[in-house]
Amino acid sequence: MTQHPALTPAAIAQRLAAESQRFIASHPQSMALADASSAHFLFGVPLHWMRDWPSPASLFVQQAHGARLECVDGHGYSDFCLGDTGAMFGHSPAPVAQAIATQAARGLTSMLPSAQTAEVGALLAATFGLPQWQMALTASDANRFLLRWARAVTQRPQLLVFDGCYHGAVDDTLVDLAAGQTVARPSILGQVHNHAAFTRIAPFNNLAALEAALADRQVAVLLAEPALTNCGLVLPDPGFWAGAQALCQRYGTLLALDETHTLSTGCGGYARVHGLAPELLVVGKAVAGGLPCAVYGFSDALAERMRQAKQAAPEGHSGIGTTLAGNALTLAALHAALTQLHTPASYAPMLALADALAQGLRQCIAAHGLDWSVTQLGARMELHCSAQPPRNADDVRRSSQPALESLLHLFMLNRGVLLTPFHCMLLVSPATTAADVQKVLDGLQAFLA
DSSP: OOOOGGGSHHHHHHHHHHHHHHHHHHOHHHHHHHHHHTTTSGGGSSSGGGGOSSSSSOOOEEEEEBTEEEETTSOEEEESSTGGGTTTTOBSOHHHHHHHHHHHTTOSOOSSOOTTHHHHHHHHHHHHSOSEEEEESSHHHHHHHHHHHHHHHHOOOEEEEETTOOOSSOGGGOEEEETTEEEEOTTOSSOOSOGGGTEEEEOTTOHHHHHHHHTTSOEEEEEEOSSBOSSSOBOOOTTHHHHHHHHHHHTTOEEEEEOTTGGGGSTTHHHHHHTOOOSEEEEOGGGGTTSSOEEEEEOHHHHHHHHHHHHHSOSSOOSOOOTTTTOHHHHHHHHHHHHHTSSHHHHHHHHHHHHHHHHHHHHHHHHTTOOOEEEEETTEEEEESSSSOOSSHHHHHHHOOHHHHHHHHHHHHTTTEEOOTTSSEEEOOTTOOHHHHHHHHHHHHHHHO
């Protein structure tokens, strides 16, 4: 990488200390709330991920609407994190907020289907292309349930995932590839089971490795994101998914695509836009406009196998489902999102602005002579500290510069731009404006200058 004079380790550390002091001086209320919250919340936050930001304390939010946040200190932010995709259509979209308010007066949950159930099922089929559906509260749950169904109908024990994958808090998927072997991810707490015995892992974009993992016909399902998104945005090679689908069909392995993040590709997600035909599909986070909800769909043929597996088992808890899944409030929000948000009219402005932002980022890094690159998947994009876009998780690990990324995040936060804390990812919503995009480009220009 071409070395910018301001990007040496010493210079980064010095600037990070200065930006930290700037945050402390300008966010007294967030600092005070962080201290007060520590009395009753671990790490001072209701979910410990909320402390993964590089700021000296968490940014406490007063309100969020559209693509804008306001913190308790009164500062406004152009939000390109969007709740790590949960608010991909903007914060509190009006149709969803109205549907939630209306349904809240009619009842929240009864463990019985609401009157909207049949219509929501038809909308899911029309939007995502699979005819049969079940609901969960999170994509993590949907993926867990999917794995049980896949193993039940195939009577095969093995799961296959790609190195660098992200499928939520599903134990079976929290693994890495090391020297060709499946190993436990070192950051995972409290792991006692050896998932290497039942989870196989292959490098992304490697059809030969994929075939080797499938060849003994012991893999029930390949669970994959259409593009890696959590280790860094890694796009599939041309023809990769056509080859992967063919291999799954050859060896009798189900193909399940987790579109929770790749919903940014376009209306209906990556599979719909690119003509893929998975047997199973998971969508969470943004599917109901940000209300906790996930859905998983499957083909008619697979649905029949699932019915047979359930009928062949003794009566009792299947290990699939939770009490609040499919509740009336969630169905109301999902109905509003499917009719008002998952539409070409919603995607058109966000995709156009995302193209403009990605092009502006490329022009900025080129103007400073940096061997960096930008990958883009519809409304989502990632800034990489490498000249060539990564093709797999190992490429991302080699090019990652955590200290520099932390500095960039805090620098932008102090100038009114919120980036996703885990890496240099930006997401554009229908509520994002050209002024928001320019704010990012001006911020990056100032950072490099």
